[in-house]
Amino acid sequence: MKTMLTLSIALGLAVTAASSASAQSQATMNANAAQELQRADRALNSQYTATMGRLSPASRTLLRTAQRTWISFRDQQCRFEASGVQGGSAYPMVHSTCLARLTTDRTRQLRTLSQCQEGDLSCPR
Numbered sequence: 001m002k003t004m005l006t007l008s009i010a011l012g013l014a015v016t017a018a019s020s021a022s023a024q025s026q027a028t029m030n031a032n033a034a035q036e037l038q039r040a041d042r043a044l045n046s047q048y049t050a051t052m053g054r055l056s057p058a059s060r061t062l063l064r065t066a067q068r069t070w071i072s073f074r075d076q077q078c079r080f081e082a083s084g085v086q087g088g089s090a091y092p093m094v095h096s097t098c099l100a101r102l103t104t105d106r107t108r109q110l111r112t113l114s115q116c117q118e119g120d121l122s123c124p125r
Contacts, residue, residue: 040099
């Protein structure tokens with residue numbers, strides 16, 4: 001009987017510890033995703049500034065409008081992608097991961113635009 005009681009207590013403690021670790025792990029994953037989004041956002045802002053510096057005033061206006069529209073798209077797209085876990089503990093991670101992914105993609109697009117060669121007709125100046 002004493003062995004059964006000890007086993008039950010040990011099992012209960014293990015389940016409690018696993019539940020606690022799981023909640024802590026989700027919180028950690030949420031925080032890591034938020035940090036990755038901050039890094040991606042800093043890289044985007046840096047590249048956006050560099051790209052704007054290479055453009056004519058008319059092209060700057062066009063890029064500014066495109067960027068604002070893109071931000072709206074990105075935010076709506078990630079709300080949609082994360083909607084399956086809305087209200088859950090994983091929502092911040094899923095949402096931030098989506099935002100970081102799309103932000104990184106946009107940074108690459110802006111980098112490509114800022115590095116295009118003279119004579120490239122698809123290259124805004």
